[in-house]
Amino acid sequence: MQKLHDYDQVPGCTLYAALNLISGKWKGMILYRLLGGTRRFNALQRELKGCSQRMLIKQLRELEADGLVERTVYAVMPPRVEYSITAEGRSLEPVLLGLRDWGHGWLSRRKLTAREDHLAA
DSSP states (O other): OOOOOGGGSSSSSSHHHHHHHHHTTTHHHHHHHHOOOEEEEHHOOOOOOOOOOOOHHHHHHHHHHTTEEEEOOOOOOOOEEEEOOOOHHTTTHHHHHHHHHHHHHHHHHTTTOOOOGGGGG
């Protein structure tokens, strides 16, 4: 049985559907980091300072279920798991980069500084 999402219940509300897919404190940052290439779980966790292991797992599972992220498990010892962005997820690249640029401008207009470790993919 296929799981229904909130946006499945609202026909014609495309903005709601799109925002629901990338909503969540870390989903946008996860997708942004994966634009730079495939990452192992621990590498993602190091890059997303402040994101707990439990939250990262939850957000990755949701992104995978929505077809935006692909999880690859390698049958080696110790087990290795890598995450990469799918073609569907990559279609969000202009949106993510636009949000990054807008955020940079917003911070600049308020004379605030961004932490550089979050700006580079």
